[in-house]
Amino acid sequence: MRRSHDAAPGVGAAAAPSGPVLRLCDIGFEAAAALLARYGLALHRVADGAPIPGSYWGEPEAGVIGATVHVRADTPVHSLLHEACHLIVLPAERRALVHTDASDSDAEEDATCYLQILLADRLPGVGRDRLMADMDAWGYSFRLGSTRAWFERDADDARHWLSVRGLAAPLDPAKAP
Template identity: 50%
Template sequence: MTVADLGIDRLRTLLNRFELGVERVADDQSIPGSFWGDAEAGLRGHTLYVRADTPVHSALHEAGHFVCMDDARRRGLDTNAGGDYDEENAVCYWQILAADLLAGHDRARMCAEMDAWGYTFRLGSAAAWFAEDAEDARTWLAEAGLIEPAGTRLRYALRR
């Protein structure tokens, strides 16, 4: 699913609750702050950049980096979100939960999109990882105050 398929206003409404603005880039322009290039979302400061053809999984993954990084990294954010292995897993978990907050999307679709893009998990799929092997990511997010303790819902918060 692309941003055009979903509708940019749905993405904006969700991500504004996390202090992250969403800017649409013209279809014939490169995306500022994109680490991967092509249609992949970009981050600079408190802005997520997308085009119509940007995959929703890319937008939510980069948004997850924004939410999961600390204030010091967020202040200097330009293209490379950085973070370590544990944070990367937390970001993947966060984006799956976030998909449920977008009308027209859900966690099953997000997991399928992650698999199709090439995310790799020990159990072979994003859905299997999320259901059976993501305790470390849930714990990381809960300790950072970003999800409810049960690990099933996001809090509208940023890591500080």
């Protein structure tokens, strides 16, 4: 998986796609904050128009610093979940050191994408189907051509990565024992 944008990270790279994607203002702050709190993360709301601290791709995408995910009302839900999942998959000692760039491997990036899809089912009004469509619209790219194809047919490594760390099975009813 790669997020494909034409510009360099942090330099207007996350221009809005042609179709609308769900943004934090569409689902509300409270449910997202409660979801992140279950994983020991804080969700910090940044004022409209203000820079988003720790944003790798630039506004309006979420940023990460330590155990905090920074968002604005116009932050896409997929970005909020993606950055939160980067922190969730990290051990506490690595999480504390994160500033802007949380991933250190392709395997970890894939696991992050898989987990964000699972967590979408935990947010009212989102769900995995909508999140996968938004990921495609925003420019995530996968070897099989779509987020759904990757998730359903090519994500065994990501599932395994999460499973050995105890992160996937409790969230995915189809994979639970």
